[in-house]
Structures are given as structure tokens and as C-alpha cells.
Amino acid sequence: MLTITDLHASVGDKPILKGLSLHVPAGEIHAIMGPNGAGKSTLANVLGGKPGYEVTGGSVAFRGQDLLALDPHERAAAGLFLGFQYPVEIPGVSNVQFLREALNAQRKSRGEEPLSGGEFLKLAKEKAGLLKMDMEMLKRQVNVGFSGGEKKRAEMVQMGILDPAFAVLDETDSGLDIDALRIVGAGINAIMRSPDKGVLLITHYQRLLDVVRPDKVSILAGGRIVETGGPELALRLEAEGYDSVMA
Amino acid sequence: MTLATLPTRRDEAWRYADMGALARLGVAALDAWQAIDVAAGESLTRYMVIGSDAPEVLRIRVSLGEGARAAFFVTNRGGDYTRVELEVRLAKGAHFEFGGVTIGGGDATREFVTQVVHAEPEATSNQTIRAVHWDTGTGNFLGEIKVARHAQKTDAAQDFKGLLLEAGASANVVPQLQIFADDVKCAHGATVGELDEAARFYMMARGVDPATAQRLLVQAFIGDAFVSLDDEAERATLLDAALSALEGARL
Numbered sequence: 341m342l343t344i345t346d347l348h349a350s351v352g353d354k355p356i357l358k359g360l361s362l363h364v365p366a367g368e369i370h371a372i373m374g375p376n377g378a379g380k381s382t383l384a385n386v387l388g389g390k391p392g393y394e395v396t397g398g399s400v401a402f403r404g405q406d407l408l409a410l411d412p413h414e415r416a417a418a419g420l421f422l423g424f425q426y427p428v429e430i431p432g433v434s435n436v437q438f439l440r441e442a443l444n445a446q447r448k449s450r451g452e453e454p455l456s457g458g459e460f461l462k463l464a465k466e467k468a469g470l471l472k473m474d475m476e477m478l479k480r481q482v483n484v485g486f487s488g489g490e491k492k493r494a495e496m497v498q499m500g501i502l503d504p505a506f507a508v509l510d511e512t513d514s515g516l517d518i519d520a521l522r523i524v525g526a527g528i529n530a531i532m533r534s535p536d537k538g539v540l541l542i543t544h545y546q547r548l549l550d551v552v553r554p555d556k557v558s559i560l561a562g563g564r565i566v567e568t569g570g571p572e573l574a575l576r577l578e579a580e581g582y583d584s585v586m587a
Numbered sequence: 588m589t590l591a592t593l594p595t596r597r598d599e600a601w602r603y604a605d606m607g608a609l610a611r612l613g614v615a616a617l618d619a620w621q622a623i624d625v626a627a628g629e630s631l632t633r634y635m636v637i638g639s640d641a642p643e644v645l646r647i648r649v650s651l652g653e654g655a656r657a658a659f660f661v662t663n664r665g666g667d668y669t670r671v672e673l674e675v676r677l678a679k680g681a682h683f684e685f686g687g688v689t690i691g692g693g694d695a696t697r698e699f700v701t702q703v704v705h706a707e708p709e710a711t712s713n714q715t716i717r718a719v720h721w722d723t724g725t726g727n728f729l730g731e732i733k734v735a736r737h738a739q740k741t742d743a744a745q746d747f748k749g750l751l752l753e754a755g756a757s758a759n760v761v762p763q764l765q766i767f768a769d770d771v772k773c774a775h776g777a778t779v780g781e782l783d784e785a786a787r788f789y790m791m792a793r794g795v796d797p798a799t800a801q802r803l804l805v806q807a808f809i810g811d812a813f814v815s816l817d818d819e820a821e822r823a824t825l826l827d828a829a830l831s832a833l834e835g836a837r838l
Contacts, residue, residue: 388788388792389791389792390788390792391784391788411791411797412788412791412792413791413792413793413794413795413796413797413800415792416791416792416793416794417794422792424789424792427789428785428786428788428789429786430783430786430789430790430803430804430807431807432806432807432808432810432811433803433804433806433807437803438790438793438795438803439793441790441795441799441803442790442793442794442795443794445794445795445796445799446794449794498793502793502794
């Protein structure tokens with residue numbers, strides 16, 4: 341579903357990803373762990389197409405397409421969802437307006453009919469309920485005045501509404517208390533756990549992986565994948581730290 | 588008073604005007620002041636979409652009686668030099684509300700020039716101006732507030748924000764406050780910036796195409812100018828006029 345081959349990327353003049361290769365087939369939830377500065381967020385941003393991240397080598401195939409040749413909105417329409425580590429506040433634009441525009445833009449590019457206001461609200465209500473988020477919050481401006489945890493929950497509501505084929509979730513667990521972590525983890529399972537979907541789950545902590553059980557765990561260090569294993573790899577990291585694994 | 592000659596840039600209120608366009612327009616057009624009197628206790632609301640492919644100067648003198656209210660909401664989307672000038676005199680307890688948007692590219696200058704005179708006590712005024720420009724387009728706001736010596740408890744506010752979509756576009760803002768009373772509130776703010784790239788990327792990452800992302804962000808930006816307008820249909824007309832001007836702007 342997602343195949344990254346020998347990916348090199350820089351921010352400014354600084355090389356961050358240095359030959360990263362990774363394959364995530366449909367049906368797989370693949371966790372990426374790694375020390376600070378390893379390139380985890382750079383990987384997420386490169387996959388999302390964020391300006392300022394320059395790909396200097398390698399390729400990314402996504403559902404048979406050259407992902408890197410697509411603009412960010414085309415990547416979304418192709419089925420990619422990027423969960424932000426720091427969701428952006430957009431004053432003056434409501435969540436409902438934003439998400440309806442987003443969903444209908446995606447549907448249009450796939451040749452599907454747009455959802456009416458009523459149909460959209462019904463869908464939004466269902467997905468908000470899944471994440472235990474009040475519909476009133478969705479009528480407010482995008483992320484404005486939301487707490488850190490509310491922003492992450494809102495990200496998952498967005499994911500539920502947009503229903504992507506593949507999600508890259510960049511530290512979706514940061515800033516969450518224990519209860520919110522369970523809700524967000526259950527949301528990821530409900531929305532993305534499917535034989536025809538895939539997830540790249542970037543995290544620092546085992547506790548999210550206790551809820552969203554990954555099929556594979558990879559360690560990203562120094563801009564490359566240095567080790568891939570099953571869920572037990574994350575447990576070993578939790579117990580022993582990165583030094584032991586990377587030694 | 589009749590103007591014998593065209594103003595020059597040395598005249599403070601004309602310092603950013605398009606002198607070439609004024610010459611084409613001719614002196615006579617500058618003498619055409621509209622006068623609006625709002626009687627004590629009455630209220631008036633005006634909505635205007637201004638702008639064509641020829642220079643336009645619209646000059647309005649508004650006199651507000653005791654406790655009267657006047658609100659002006661204007662989308663200024665001129666394709667040539669377009670100036671909207673409001674001279675407002677407020678009697679005791681009157682209120683003046685102004686929401687204005689200048690929007691456009693090309694090389695045209697669009698401007699709002701206001702002079703708000705708090706002649707008597709307890710009057711209030713609120714002005715919210717937004718400017719969105721691209722190419723080498725220019726948006727100006729020259730806002731003068733005068734508070735007379737005995738006009739105590741005056742509350743006057745003026746807020747300008749400019750959004751420049753590319754290098755080459757410009758916004759000029761000149762707040763002028765002349766305050767002779769000592770128990771007054773006069774607030775003014777002015778900022779000029781670029782489109783929020785983080786917000787644009789966030790929208791695109793959700794599937795919104797670049798033109799729609801820009802339109803949503805500009806809509807949110809200019810929305811402030813019309814937020815105190817209760818009539819939703821009129822608000823939509825003013826916003827639509829501004830946003831249709833945005834088509835063709837650089838992404």
C-alpha cells in the first residue's frame with residue numbers, strides 16, 4: 341500500500357532522512373519509534389508534502405501512484421491522511437465548514453457527488469460520537485481555544501469523517517491524558533483497523549501501543565529504519581531504551 | 588467650498604492617492620459630496636459594493652444627531668483608483684460603525700479615508716478595515732479621529748489589518764488621533780501580514796485545493812469587517828463581491 345524506497349530528504353540544507361526504506365501493506369498498523377531528532381516528524385511531513393521539506397532522493401509509491409509527484413491536496417484525495425503533531429488553529433473558519441469543504445473536494449476529485457449539508461452533519465455527528473466529542477465543538481473555529489487533548493481528538497474526528505485509506509499519525513498520543521489516550525486509541529482502531537487500510541503510527545510511548553496494537557514496529561534512527569520487528573520490539577525499547585536496541 | 592485645483596500628495600488625506608487617476612477623473616468629481624443627516628434617535632445602515640474599471644471617488648458627510656446610529660459596510664473592489672471617504676460628526680451618545688474591505692490585484696489603488704469627529708460627550712465609534720491585495724495592488728486606510736474638548740466618555744476604536752498575497756502588493760495605514768478631552772477611550776491597531784502558510788498546508792493536507800484554501804482563509808480574514816452586520820443576506824452579498832474579486836489572484 342505504501343512503499344518507501346531509499347528516501348532522502350532535507351530541511352534547509354540539513355539532510356534528515358538518509359536512505360529510509362519501509363513497506364506497509366494493506367491491513368497493517370506499523371508503529372515507528374525512535375529517539376528525538378531521528379527524523380520521525382520529517383518522515384510524516386515529507387509524506388504529507390509539507391512545503392520546506394525537500395526530497396533529494398528515493399521514491400514513495402502509494403496505491404500504485406508516485407506519491408511525491410502529488411500536491412498535498414491530491415495526496416489527501418488519493419486516500420492519505422496526515423495526523424498533525426501540532427494541529428493548526430484557523431480563526432474564522434468553523435470545523436464544520438472546513439471539513440465539509442475538505443470532504444467534498446476529495447469526493448469531487450474522485451468523481452463522487454458532494455454531500456449535502458444535512459448528510460454531512462449526520463456523518464460528522466456519528467464520527468464525533470465515536471471520539472466522544474460534543475458536536476458543539478465542531479461548530480467552533482478550527483482548533484481555536486481547544487486544549488492539546490481536544491486538538492488531538494478533533495484530528496481523529498477529522499480522520500473519521502474523511503475516512504482515508506492510509507493514515508500517517510505523528511505523535512497523536514502526545515498531550516493526551518490517560519482517558520483521552522484510550523478514546524483516541526479506540527478511535528484509531530475503529531476508523532483504521534481494516535484489511536484494506538494501513539497506518540503509520542509515529543509515537544514515543546508504549547502506552548498508545550497497548551491500545552492500538554501494531555502489527556509491526558520499526559525503529560527510526562539517524563534518518564533510516566535500523567530495525568523492524570513485531571510488537572515485542574516496542575516492549576524491549578520501553579524496558580531497555582534505544583541504546584540497547586541500536587547498539 | 589469648491590476645489591479650484593486637484594489635491595497633491597502634500598495634502599495629508601491624499602498622500603497615497605493615485606494622482607494620475609484623479610487627473611483623469613477631474614476636479615468636478617471631487618466636489619460631489621453626499622450629505623446624510625441622521626436625526627436624533629434614528630438609525631441608518633448602508634451597504635455598498637464599490638468598484639469598476641474607471642476611477643471612482645465617493646465622498647459622504649454624515650451628521651448624527653443625539654443618540655443616532657449610522658453603520659456603513661463597504662466592499663471596495665475597484666479595478667482602477669477607488670476612494671471612499673466618510674466624514675462623520677457625532678452628537679451626544681451617537682454611534683458610528685464602519686466595516687470596510689479593500690480587495691484587488693492589478694496595479695490599482697483602493698482606499699478608505701475616514702474622519703470621525705466626536706463633537707459631543709458619550710458618543711462611540713467602531714471601524715474595522717481589512718485589505719487584501721496581490722500583484723502590485725494597493726490598499727489604503729487613512730483614519731482620523733477627533734475628540735472635542737468637552738466630548739468626555741468618548742469610546743472610539745479603529746482596527747486595520749492588511750493581507751498581502753505576494754511581494755509587490757502594498758497596504759498603507761495612517762491612524763490619526765486628535766484628542767482634546769481627558770476621559771476617553773481611543774483604541775487603534777494596524778498590522779500587515781501574509782497568508783498563514785501553516786493553515787493553508789493544514790487545509791490542503793485535508794484535501795482542500797489551493798484556491799479554496801486561499802478563499803476560506805481570505806473569507807475568515809475579511810469576515811471581521813462585517814461581523815457587526817446582522818443582515819445575513821447583505822453580509823453574504825458583501826463577502827461574495829469581495830471573494831469573487833479574489834478569483835485570478837495568485838495562489
